[in-house]
Amino acid sequence: MAINWFKYSSPASFYSLAGKMTPLFSITAFALFVAGLYIGFFVAPTDFQQSEAYRIIFIHVPAAWMSMFLYLIMASWAAIGLAFNTRLSSMIATAIAPTGAMFTFLALWTGALWGKPMWGTWWVWDARLTSELILLFLYIGFMALQAAIDDPRRADKAGAVIALVGVVNIPIIYFSVKWWNTLHQGATVSLTQSPKMAATMLTSMLIMGLACWMYSIAVVLMRTRTIILERERHTMWVSELQGTA
Amino acid sequence: MSWASWSDFFAMGGYGFYVWGSYLVSFFCMAGEIALAFNRKRTLLRQLSLIHKPIQKEQNNETTP
Numbered sequence: 254m255a256i257n258w259f260k261y262s263s264p265a266s267f268y269s270l271a272g273k274m275t276p277l278f279s280i281t282a283f284a285l286f287v288a289g290l291y292i293g294f295f296v297a298p299t300d301f302q303q304s305e306a307y308r309i310i311f312i313h314v315p316a317a318w319m320s321m322f323l324y325l326i327m328a329s330w331a332a333i334g335l336a337f338n339t340r341l342s343s344m345i346a347t348a349i350a351p352t353g354a355m356f357t358f359l360a361l362w363t364g365a366l367w368g369k370p371m372w373g374t375w376w377v378w379d380a381r382l383t384s385e386l387i388l389l390f391l392y393i394g395f396m397a398l399q400a401a402i403d404d405p406r407r408a409d410k411a412g413a414v415i416a417l418v419g420v421v422n423i424p425i426i427y428f429s430v431k432w433w434n435t436l437h438q439g440a441t442v443s444l445t446q447s448p449k450m451a452a453t454m455l456t457s458m459l460i461m462g463l464a465c466w467m468y469s470i471a472v473v474l475m476r477t478r479t480i481i482l483e484r485e486r487h488t489m490w491v492s493e494l495q496g497t498a
Numbered sequence: 499m500s501w502a503s504w505s506d507f508f509a510m511g512g513y514g515f516y517v518w519g520s521y522l523v524s525f526f527c528m529a530g531e532i533a534l535a536f537n538r539k540r541t542l543l544r545q546l547s548l549i550h551k552p553i554q555k556e557q558n559n560e561t562t563p
Contacts, residue, residue: 294507298499305511309520316524355527363520370516468528472535479539486546495543495550 264341264481265490271474278471285464293457309367310454314442315462316359319469320388321423323353327395328420331413343409344484346416347399348476352469354392361385372436380429381437384422391419405484 261267293311300307327349334343364382365375376382395415402408430439441449448455485491501507510517 295499295501299511304513306513306516308510308517312520312524352531355531359524359527362523366516366520370513472531475532475535475539479535479542482539482542482546486549491546492550495546 262339262341264344264485265488267341268478268481271478275471275474275478278467278474282464282467282471285460285467289457289460289464292453292460297453297457298451303371306367306370307454309363311457311461313360313363313367314458315465316356316363317385318462319465320353320357320360320385321426322466323349323356323469324388324392324416324423325420327353328416331409331416334409335413335417340406340409340484341481343406343413344480345473345477346412347409348473348480349469350392350396350399351476352472354389354396356465356469357385357389357392361389377436379435379437380433381426381435384426384429387422388419388426391415391422395419 261270289311293308297308299305327346330342330346330349333339334341334346361382364385368377369375395412398415399408399412402411427440429435430437442455442458450458482491482494508514508518
């Protein structure tokens with residue numbers, strides 16, 4: 254029995270699959286958010302140095318992770334769409350951009366609100382902060398470029414180029430704290446060394462990271478389905494869908 | 499971590515403005531994004547039904563003698 258790997262690469266079949274998966278991811282996201290926030294605020298102890306202000310970490314770090322992670326995913330789908338000319342891949346890339354931009358903004362926003370009490374300033378032209386700001390402009394540039402081009406297929410190609418060019422910015426953000434050693438502290442969580450955080454704090458942050466990931470999948474799947482309908486409105490299956498919807 | 503009282507919880511060790519400022523904006527960003535996604539789909543479905551309903555009406559009329 255040959256598995257047809259490409260069954261779900263057709264917009265029509267992906268539309269129904271995404272429809273079934275979206276509730277699954279949104280429920281998981283909601284449950285993980287509740288668990289993460291509960292542990293973060295009611296189990297994790299007070300920090301000896303920052304007292305309670307450190308609790309911003311439970312949203313700041315997951316948002317920063319997601320801003321970089323979603324950009325890489327977006328660039329990969331854009332590259333696949335460009336290379337194989339598969340329009341569904343480009344649709345997914347287009348669907349990821351707004352969520353990625355939101356998490357980048359949240360990383361900058363929560364960072365500034367954490368920096369004010371701890372560093373005494375909302376903003377400083379620090380290597381990491383500046384490269385994260387560039388990431389936000391990249392996301393906005395991607396969305397603006399795609400919106401500026403009428404033909405969706407040409408917009409996909411142009412978007413893919415800007416997304417791929419911007420990929421170099423991701424390692425810069427990640428290693429900026431090591432290379433330039435400016436104000437922002439180094440990586441607290443690494444897969445190689447032993448954790449430098451208290452167990453409950455680390456657990457809460459990881460759960461919140463997973464929650465943001467599930468949330469992103471749910472929102473991106475929902476937005477992809479809308480984009481599929483927008484671009485396939487002339488097809489038979491959409492008009493049939495219309496008949497029943 | 500047991501908070502003495504709710505007001506103690508919201509004071510957040512004196513950093514309440516910063517902590518709740520971060521979490522409230524995060525919540526509204528996510529809730530807003532979900533609302534926008536739903537809204538985008540609803541308006542699209544409404545537009546599509548405007549296009550497809552007349553077509554179905556025409557098809558029905560053809561059957562009447």
